[in-house]
Amino acid sequence: MPLSREQVEQIASLARLKLSPKEIEKFASELTLILDYVEQLAEVDTDGVELKDQFITAENVFREDKSRKSLSRDEALSNAPDKDEEFFKVPKVIG
Amino acid sequence: MSEYDGYEPVIGLEIHAQLQTESKIFCGCKNAYGEPPNTLTCPVCLGLPGALPVLNKQAVEKAIKMILAVGGKVCNRSVFARKNYFYPDLPKGYQISQFDKPIGEGGEIFFSLEDGTKKSCRLTRIHIEEDAGKSLHPEKGESYTRVDLNRCGTPLIEIVSEPEMRSPEEAYGYFVKVKQILQYTKVCSGDMEKGHLRCDANISVRPVGQEEFGTRTEVKNMNSFKGVERAIKFEIQRQVKLLKSGGSVTQATLLWDESRQVAEAMRSKEESHDYRYFPEPDLVNLVVNDVWIENVRENMPELPDEKSERFIKDYQIRPYDAMVLTDTTSLADYYDEVMQYTKDGRTAANWVQSELLGVLKDSGDDISTFKVRPNMIADIVNKIESKEISGKMAKTVFAEMVESGKSADVIIKEKGLVQISDEKQLLAIIDSIISANTGNVDKYKSGKTNIFGFFVGQVMKETKGQANPEVVNRLLKQKLDG
Ligand SMILES: [Zn+2]
Numbered sequence: 001m002p003l004s005r006e007q008v009e010q011i012a013s014l015a016r017l018k019l020s021p022k023e024i025e026k027f028a029s030e031l032t033l034i035l036d037y038v039e040q041l042a043e044v045d046t047d048g049v050e051l052k053d054q055f056i057t058a059e060n061v062f063r064e065d066k067s068r069k070s071l072s073r074d075e076a077l078s079n080a081p082d083k084d085e086e087f088f089k090v091p092k093v094i095g
Numbered sequence: 096m097s098e099y100d101g102y103e104p105v106i107g108l109e110i111h112a113q114l115q116t117e118s119k120i121f122c123g124c125k126n127a128y129g130e131p132p133n134t135l136t137c138p139v140c141l142g143l144p145g146a147l148p149v150l151n152k153q154a155v156e157k158a159i160k161m162i163l164a165v166g167g168k169v170c171n172r173s174v175f176a177r178k179n180y181f182y183p184d185l186p187k188g189y190q191i192s193q194f195d196k197p198i199g200e201g202g203e204i205f206f207s208l209e210d211g212t213k214k215s216c217r218l219t220r221i222h223i224e225e226d227a228g229k230s231l232h233p234e235k236g237e238s239y240t241r242v243d244l245n246r247c248g249t250p251l252i253e254i255v256s257e258p259e260m261r262s263p264e265e266a267y268g269y270f271v272k273v274k275q276i277l278q279y280t281k282v283c284s285g286d287m288e289k290g291h292l293r294c295d296a297n298i299s300v301r302p303v304g305q306e307e308f309g310t311r312t313e314v315k316n317m318n319s320f321k322g323v324e325r326a327i328k329f330e331i332q333r334q335v336k337l338l339k340s341g342g343s344v345t346q347a348t349l350l351w352d353e354s355r356q357v358a359e360a361m362r363s364k365e366e367s368h369d370y371r372y373f374p375e376p377d378l379v380n381l382v383v384n385d386v387w388i389e390n391v392r393e394n395m396p397e398l399p400d401e402k403s404e405r406f407i408k409d410y411q412i413r414p415y416d417a418m419v420l421t422d423t424t425s426l427a428d429y430y431d432e433v434m435q436y437t438k439d440g441r442t443a444a445n446w447v448q449s450e451l452l453g454v455l456k457d458s459g460d461d462i463s464t465f466k467v468r469p470n471m472i473a474d475i476v477n478k479i480e481s482k483e484i485s486g487k488m489a490k491t492v493f494a495e496m497v498e499s500g501k502s503a504d505v506i507i508k509e510k511g512l513v514q515i516s517d518e519k520q521l522l523a524i525i526d527s528i529i530s531a532n533t534g535n536v537d538k539y540k541s542g543k544t545n546i547f548g549f550f551v552g553q554v555m556k557e558t559k560g561q562a563n564p565e566v567v568n569r570l571l572k573q574k575l576d577g
Binding site: 010 | 117125132136153179183232374
């Protein structure tokens with residue numbers, strides 16, 4: 001089933017992407033192709049197959065509750081596009 | 096029921112509790128409050144590309160402990176999931192949480208209202224997740240938000256109740272009890288001021304008798320236990336007023352403003368919730384076998400209700416006193432220790448509750464390090480029981496103890512606080528008072544018996560308050576009535 005413009009717009013907005021009307025059309029058809037491709041899985045007969053949420057057989061990989069040194073603040077802030085001496089700076093969120 | 100104009104509130108709470116661990120949930124950064132901003136981060140909690148989370152085993156164990164403490168079911172297999180949303184304090188762009196397969200299901204909280212009414216509320220689930228960082232919103236004139244990621248990746252459990260509470264007072268009682276259990280089990284400090292414990296409320300109202308729920312709103316941002324009660328009350332009244340005036344409630348998230356005592360819709364650029372949960376591919380399934388569960392169960396400390404029942408049974412105190420004395424583990428431990436040195440549970444309970452707590456409330460001292468130790472209180476209690484000192488003297492002794500930290504024996508000796516119970520000695524004093532006050536004796540004999548207190552007062556004055564009041568009363572009665 002082809003994706004509607006509204007669906008593409010919603011997906012783009014959730015992903016914080018700004019799309020032009022032309023791009024919306026383009027992605028509507030491209031995303032539809034991807035969905036159709038995956039949809040082929042529905043043809044497989046899965047009667048009697050146990051539902052799985054993971055395909056790794058490993059379970060319970062733990063670490064003990066021990067702390068270790070963190071990054072220095074300078075290191076932590078080093079990749080930030082904007083910062084002051086102590087904090088990451090981002091465009092204001094509320095207010 | 097008339098409290099809300101024929102409407103009945105329906106309340107459910109979502110409580111977030113930070114787990115008391117040394118390190119964060121998926122990395123080895125310290126789990127600590129109040130450190131300088133952005134000094135407790137690493138590639139994992141910063142969400143740097145390629146970094147992978149590894150689950151903290153003790154965080155899981157704390158979650159199991161809480162689930163068992165509230166009588167819930169620990170699921171043998173649970174799954175972590177990504178909750179996707181964009182916010183600056185969430186560097187990965189998703190929160191690792193649990194969705195359709197949480198670690199805990201069910202359970203029930205039994206609690207009391209302030210008037211003693213017993214209530215309970217069932218739990219839907221308890222799941223494990225990570226905390227986000229902290230946004231510091233702009234001061235006036237600033238155009239940016241500051242972000243501190245120290246809190247990112249702090250282990251949390253979310254405790255979700257069924258919508259079974261019917262008043263703000265019930266919600267308060269429930270929340271306080273959850274906090275108490277978290278503290279008893281050392282799962283969480285329960286400190287709301289530091290944000291270790293947070294509570295969101297889902298609130299709706301419906302006409303009394305209606306089965307169907309009304310449209311609900313979510314109220315956040317309460318920062319005290321009483322604040323939760325006040326915020327819920329405010330929101331119920333707002334909804335009832337709205338419905339009464341012919342309006343309707345719209346689903347929304349409201350923020351409680353404690354200083355103004357109002358809850359208002361969030362003004363944010365947040366999108367409507369569409370979290371697109373899916374299983375976290377970076378973490379394997381969490382399997383908790385029965386051996387592990389039983390091990391945690393065996394190491395469960397005494398819970399508030401158990402302690403309270405033991406106090407009532409072993410120390411013969413009233414349920415109300417037991418409730419007060421088991422409020423915190425430190426207070427309960429203190430009283431428990433007092434009882435190692437005395438047999439009089441009720442007197443000891445009174446002393447701990449009124450005298451000791453009174454002083455601690457004024458001074459702000461911590462009970463577990465306070466200089467008046469449990470054996471010292473027990474000393475006072477024992478000396479009252481053996482009539483070595485009167486109740487009034489005991490208060491003097493205690494006041495001095497609080498001042499100097501000296502023992503009861505030393506204080507009694509220094510202040511000469513010995514109770515005079517010797518009948519001969521007291522009779523001599525009474526005789527001299529009676530012969531010096533013949534006028535008042537006549538008044539008493541003519542029926543003005545309320546002058547009796549005058550004689551007691553004279554004896555006390557003569558003995559500097561050290562006469563045993565019981566003995567004085569008895570001897571005076573004999574003399575005057577005889
Ligand atoms: Zn880290």
